[in-house]
Amino acid sequence: MVEKVDIDIKMKFLHGFSNKTRIQILESIKTEEKTVTQIVDDLNGNQSNISQHLACLKGCRLIVGRQDGKYVYYRVRNQLVRDLLTNFDVVLEDIQNDIACCNSHIYQ
């Protein structure tokens, strides 16, 4: 049974998924925690930019960080969030199949 959720908290949460860099970060740390530098290298990104998106994802409660010496390791919050990320791909695969079979659809 799913309880009522506040729409504004929900939007803050969903905001986490609305940017390509953030999605790439989530995918990068979906199965293993990584330091900021590792993520920056992974995405071939800008350190400042990645740090900002990490702060955003942390604010959205999608990831958690732990400090270890001079490194900060980030990981996806928990299995529920990982499942949600997988669920995106499941739905997307379904959509892509549909687009593939029915070329009468105009993909805007």
Added chain:
Amino acid sequence: MVEKVDIDIKMKFLHGFSNKTRIQILESIKTEEKTVTQIVDDLNGNQSNISQHLACLKGCRLIVGRQDGKYVYYRVRNQLVRDLLTNFDVVLEDIQNDIACCNSHIYQ
């Protein structure tokens, strides 16, 4: 098994969830199809605005519309998308519980 999905198509898809009005539309038609006017009334929204978001959601492949006379009925694409919407609430409930128990967390 989940296949590779194109990141840009994925972002287009996820864009559908990044706006409060669009989420409200999705929730409004999650279990039953509705006309544009019904949705406008439901959300107490602006007709032009809602139409634009409906076009966006259709482009994201999250909803489908069918014309019946002078009405257009919109509904959530399929069960997979409905499940995804439910999944949002499941994860969110978990996050809210966590915020509720651990007030040492600063919710920015």
Added chain:
DNA sequence: ACAATATATTAGCAATCACTAATATGTGTG
């Protein structure tokens, strides 16, 4: 064909967002 209703589209503007560069903070090491 005309009026009424339903929906879509367009244009313009204000608000939000994402990026870069520069700088600040924090942590370990010689």
Added chain:
DNA sequence: CACACATATTAGTGATTGCTAATATATTGT
């Protein structure tokens, strides 16, 4: 303490987004 490295923060700017109002298109009934 000074230096190197890791990460965070800030400010500024260009791009994207979402809203409203106005208008266009489509469908039905008379």
